Amino acid sequence: MSFKxxxxxxxxxxxxxxxxxxxxxxxxxxxxxFALTDISEHNLGMIKAILDRIVExxxxxxxxxxxxxRRKALEGARYVISCVRVGGLEAYADxxxxxxxxxxxQCVGDTICAGGILYGQRNIxxxxxFCKDIREVAETxxxxxxxxxxxxxxxxxxxxxxxxxxVGLCHGVQHGAAQIAEVLGAKSSKExxxxxxxxxxxxxxxxxxxxxxxxxxxxxxxAFEAHPVYSKQExxxxxxxxxxGVYSTESNGHLSExxxxxRKRPDEITRWIDMSDWIHGETGGYLRYSTETRNWxxxxxxxxxxxxxxxxxxxxxxxxxxxHILEALETNxxxxxxxxxxxxxxxxxxxxxxxxxxxxFVDRFGINMAxxxxxxxxxxxxxxxxxxxxxxxxxxxxxxxxxxxxLAVLHDPLVGAVSTPEEVWQMVDEMxxxxxxxxxxxxxxxxxxxxxxxxxxxxxREWAGAARRSVRSIEELRAEKAALKQAG
Numbered sequence: 001m002s003f004k005x006x007x008x009x010x011x012x013x014x015x016x017x018x019x020x021x022x023x024x025x026x027x028x029x030x031x032x033x034f035a036l037t038d039i040s041e042h043n044l045g046m047i048k049a050i051l052d053r054i055v056e057x058x059x060x061x062x063x064x065x066x067x068x069x070r071r072k073a074l075e076g077a078r079y080v081i082s083c084v085r086v087g088g089l090e091a092y093a094d095x096x097x098x099x100x101x102x103x104x105x106q107c108v109g110d111t112i113c114a115g116g117i118l119y120g121q122r123n124i125x126x127x128x129x130f131c132k133d134i135r136e137v138a139e140t141x142x143x144x145x146x147x148x149x150x151x152x153x154x155x156x157x158x159x160x161x162x163x164x165x166x167v168g169l170c171h172g173v174q175h176g177a178a179q180i181a182e183v184l185g186a187k188s189s190k191e192x193x194x195x196x197x198x199x200x201x202x203x204x205x206x207x208x209x210x211x212x213x214x215x216x217x218x219x220x221x222x223a224f225e226a227h228p229v230y231s232k233q234e235x236x237x238x239x240x241x242x243x244x245g246v247y248s249t250e251s252n253g254h255l256s257e258x259x260x261x262x263r264k265r266p267d268e269i270t271r272w273i274d275m276s277d278w279i280h281g282e283t284g285g286y287l288r289y290s291t292e293t294r295n296w297x298x299x300x301x302x303x304x305x306x307x308x309x310x311x312x313x314x315x316x317x318x319x320x321x322x323x324h325i326l327e328a329l330e331t332n333x334x335x336x337x338x339x340x341x342x343x344x345x346x347x348x349x350x351x352x353x354x355x356x357x358x359x360x361f362v363d364r365f366g367i368n369m370a371x372x373x374x375x376x377x378x379x380x381x382x383x384x385x386x387x388x389x390x391x392x393x394x395x396x397x398x399x400x401x402x403x404x405x406x407l408a409v410l411h412d413p414l415v416g417a418v419s420t421p422e423e424v425w426q427m428v429d430e431m432x433x434x435x436x437x438x439x440x441x442x443x444x445x446x447x448x449x450x451x452x453x454x455x456x457x458x459x460x461r462e463w464a465g466a467a468r469r470s471v472r473s474i475e476e477l478r479a480e481k482a483a484l485k486q487a488g
Contacts, residue, residue, distance in 0.1 A: 001028045001330055006077040006138070008070065008130060009084030009148065010036035011043025013050065013297060013304070019081060020051055022323035024062060025314040028331055036066040037073035044068065046301060053308035070133060077138045081322060082130060082154075083147045086122040087438040089291055094434045095119055096284040101460035102427045103418045105263050105467075107253035107278075108286040110149040111201045112386050113414050117393045118431050120153035121405065122438040124397035127154050131162025143329075145169055145322055146340075151200040152355040152386075155340050156394045160353070167325070167367055168340025168355065170200055174319045176249035177205075183223040183230060184210050196249060197347060197358040197373045200340050202258055202386060203249040204379045217245045233280045236262050236272040244378045253281040258386060260417035266466035273467060283465030291471050299474050328362035335362045339369070346371050349380045354387045385413050400441030402432065402449070426458045 005023070010016045016036070023029055034051065038044045048066040055062050067073050074080060085092070095115030096106055102114075109115025127146075134142050144166040146154050155168035173196045174189075181189040195207040208215035224238050224247075225231050231238070234252050240259075241247045248255050252273060256262045262272045273281025278289045297304065317323065321337045328335035336359065343356045346369045350356055360369040375383065392408035395401070406428045409415055415424060429449035432439060436446045472480070 002031045002033075003078040003330075004033045004035060004076050004139075005079045005081065005326075006035040006037065006073045008037055008073070008080065008082045010047055010066070011038035011040045012083045012085070013043060013047045014293075015083050015147070016047050017050055017054075017308075018318055018320060019083075019322055021054065021312050022317050022320055023326060024054075024058070024060065024312055025317040026323060026327045026331070029326070031061050033063040033065065035073040035077060036064065037068065037070045038066075039068060041068055050305055050308045053305060054312065057309045058312050070130075071137055074133045075137045077134075077142055079143050079145060079326060080130070080134055080138060081145045081147065082127070084123070084126065085148070086119075086126050087435065089287070089294065091122060091435050091438055092119070092287055092290070094431060096287050098427060098431050098434060099415075100283075100463065100465055101430075102423045103461065104415055104427075105266070105269055105283050105465045106257050106414075107263075107273075107281050107283065108257065109284075110286065111152075111254070111258065112150065112389050112393075113257045113412055114409055114427065114431070116150045116153075117389065117405070117409055117412065118435060120150045120390075120393050121397045121442070122435065123148060123150070123154055124157045124394065125441055127157050128162050131158055131164045131166075134162075134164050141165060143167070145325070147322075150390075151340055151357075152390050153394050153397075156342075156353075156355045156390060157397065159342050159355075160394070161398055168200060168357070169321045169325075170338075170340065170357065171320055172201060172249040172254075173203055173338040173357070175251075176203075176247065179230060179234075180205065180208065180215075180220070180247060181210075183220075183227045184215065185223075186210060195359060195370075195373070196338055198249075198356065198375060198379060199350070199354065199383045199386060200357045201250045201254055202379075202383050203338065203357050204244075204246045204375060205249070206246055206373075206376065206379070217241070220247060233274045233276060235274065236281070239272070244376065246376060246379060251279045253279050253285055256281050257414055259382065260413040263414055264417040269466040275467060275469070278469075281467065283468040285469075288469060288471050292477060295471075295474060296477055325362050325367070329364060329366070332364040336360070337362065339367055341367065341369060346373060347380075348372060348374045349377075350375070350383060351387060353391070354383075355390070385411075389413075397441065400443075400445065402428070402442060402445040405432075405442075423458055426453065426456050429453050429456075 044066045051064045095109045099114040146168045151168045158166040181192045193209040278285030324335040339360045340357045343354045396405035410424045
C-alpha cells in the first residue's frame with residue numbers, strides 16, 4: 001500500500017514518534033509517506049531526524065518529509081492527524097494563572113473549566129484553517145484524526161463548521177480499563193469486556209464483565225478500596241463510583257475539575273487529591289509536567305536520537321487508536337475502539353449535536369458506532385452540564401462573541417461553584433487581553449476589555465493554588481530518574 005499521512009503539530013516529538021512507530025507496525029504500511037508540519041522549524045528538525053533514524057535502522061522504504069508549509073504537507077494526504085497546542089506553554093500558563101486569581105484551581109485545564117474554554121477559543125480558528133486546507137488540497141474524503149484538546153470542542157468545530165470527515169481520539173478509556181482489570185486481579189486487560197460511553201474525559205464504564213462474569217458496583221468499590229496504590233491516588237474517582245454506581249475513565253485530577261463539588265474550596269482540594277504524581281490533582285500539574293518534559297527533551301535529545309536506532313517491535317505497539325483505525329480502514333481487519341463523533345442517536349439521553357465518546361467498530365466501510373446506548377441518569381446529567389458549556393464555547397469561538405464566551409465560562413460547573421458573575425466577566429476580559437495574540441476573532445473586543453479592566457473593582461488573589469509544586473530542574477529530574485532506576 002502507498003498513501004500519505006500528514007501530521008500537524010508534529011513538533012510534539014514524543015507523541016509523533018509513538019504514532020509513527022505504531023503505524024509502521026502494520027506490515028502493509030511500510031511504503032507510505034509521512035508529511036510532518038509544524039510552526040517550529042527547530043522541533044520539526046528534531047522529529048524528522050528521529051524518524052529518519054528509525055527508517056534507516058529498520059531498512060524501510062518509508063518516506064518522511066518535513067515543512068512549515070502546512071498546505072504542502074496536506075497535498076494528497078489520505079489521513080491528517082492533529083496534535084497541536086495553539087499558544088504553546090506560554091498561553092497555557094495563563095490558562096492556569098489567571099483563573100487562580102479568581103479562586104479557580106485547575107489541575108489540567110484543557111477540556112472545560114476556564115482554561116479549557118480559552119484553549120478552545122485559541123484552537124478552533126486554527127482547526128477551521130486545517131479543515132479548509134484539507135477540503136482544498138488533501139485526497140477527496142480525507143479523514144481528519146484529531147488528538148488535540150479540548151477534544152470535544154475541536155471535533156465539534158471540525159465536523160459542524162469545517163465540513164470534513166473527523167474523528168476525535170483519546171486514550172482515557174484504555175487507561176481506565178487497565179486500572180479496572182488490575183484491581184480485579186486480571187492478568188491482562190483483554191480479560192475485561194466493557195461498554196464505556198459518555199463524552200470525552202467523562203466516559204463511564206456502564207457495563208463490565210471479567211472473563212464473561214458481570215462485575216457490579218459493590219465488587220468494584222471493594223476492589224479499588226483494597227488496592228494499595230489506587231485507594232490513595234484515586235480517592236475522588238472512588239467517591240464518584242460509590243455515588244454514581246459506575247467508574248469514570250478520567251484521572252483523579254482531570255475528573256476533579258469537571259465537577260462542581262471537589263475543588264470549590266482549598267481545604268476540600270487537599271482532601272481529595274494525591275500528590276504522588278501530577279495527574280492525581282496537583283494545582284497546574286499538567287503545566288508543570290509539560291514544562292519539565294519539554295526541558296528534558298531539549299537537554300537529553302541526543303539520547304532520544306540514539307534510542308531511535310533500535311528495531312521496531314510490533315509487540316510494543318501502543319493502544320493509541322490511530323494506527324488501529326488506519327489498519328482497519330485499509331486492510332478490513334476489524335477494530336473495536338472508542339471514538340469521539342457527533343451523537344446522532346448513539347447515546348439516547350444526550351443531545352444529537354453533542355460530540356460523544358462511545359464504542360464503535362472500524363472496517364473498510366468506515367467507523368460504525370454502536371447505537372442505542374442509554375447512560376445512567378447521573379452520568380447523563382453530568383455530561384449535559386459540560387455539553388452545554390462546550391456548545392456555547394464553540395459558537396462563541398466561531399462568532400468571536402465575547403458575551404457568549406462569558407456565559408459559557410459562567411455555566412462551567414467548577415467556575416460556577418467558585419466565582420460570582422462579576423468575577424467571571426472580569427476574568428474573561430483579563431484572559432482575552434492576555435491571549436490576544438492567539439485570538440484573532442476577538443480583536444475588536446480587546447480594546448473594550450482593556451478599558452473595563454482599567455476601571456474594575458473586583459478583587460483578585462495572588463496565590464499559587466492549594467497544591468502547587470515548582471518546576472523541577474534538569475538536575476532534579478536526573479536524580480529522580482536515577483533513584484527510580486536503582487529502586488527497580
